[in-house]
Amino acid sequence: MKNALQLIPGLLFGAGLAISGMTNPAKVRAFLDVAGPWDPSLMLVMVGAIAVFAALNLLIHRREAPLCGGALPGPRSRGPLNRRLLLGAALFGAGWGLSGICPGPALANLSAPSPGLLAFIAAMILGMVIAQRVFGADAPAK
């Protein structure tokens, strides 16, 4: 079952989040807290991730197709830069700033559930559903 193969990158991603410190909201806050004792560690998380993925993205696009079928999206990202994007990013930033948790870390932390984490995840799912059903987000590509 090819879908089960995705367990492997999932494990790597979750492990990467935990090792990097992204799962620790205090570390995220320390990165965002530029006026306080500033911990720039998380900037290196993004640098490390981009360095690896940017290279892999180009390498993989030398192939005709993905390993398990389907189609490659093309090496360059295409998408609109509009007010909706900016608004969405701002709202996300506000939520991230308040909690120090973003979607990946929220799930990566699920093995140690707490009321606050569960409330976050439930509300996050609700927010996504609202974005989809009220604001048309994630509509299937035409």
Next chain:
Amino acid sequence: MDWEAFTPYRALIGGALIGLATGLVLLLNGKIAGISGVIARALRPTPGDRAWRLWFLAGLIGGGALVFLLLPSTQTPGLLASTPVMAIAGLLVGLGTRLGGGCTSGHGVCGISRGSLPGIVATLTFMLVAGIVVYVQRIGA
């Protein structure tokens, strides 16, 4: 700068693992593994597009659990906010990531890696706003 808290090696290694995982998803099925998108499209999938997402997310939860077990110093010491605030934050994150089309991994890692100007702009925007929110909390506390 807080030199004592600075963990450059863990950050780079963790980041590299994230990049590797993202590359592996792309290799396997040609999808872009921005986590808000993986979750969101698992909620409302096109036919045949849900199963791999659930496997991936199960792995993500497991990967975190495994590292917390093997490296206890990575365990999350606690949350920064009360449960009601966490709920508000979660709502903002869910709504914002899908209106904006991505999160730290979607825009920050995938978008920037793929030369996306919207990705760069979105990343700068959410970083700025997050920083402002933290600053306001600092001066307000």
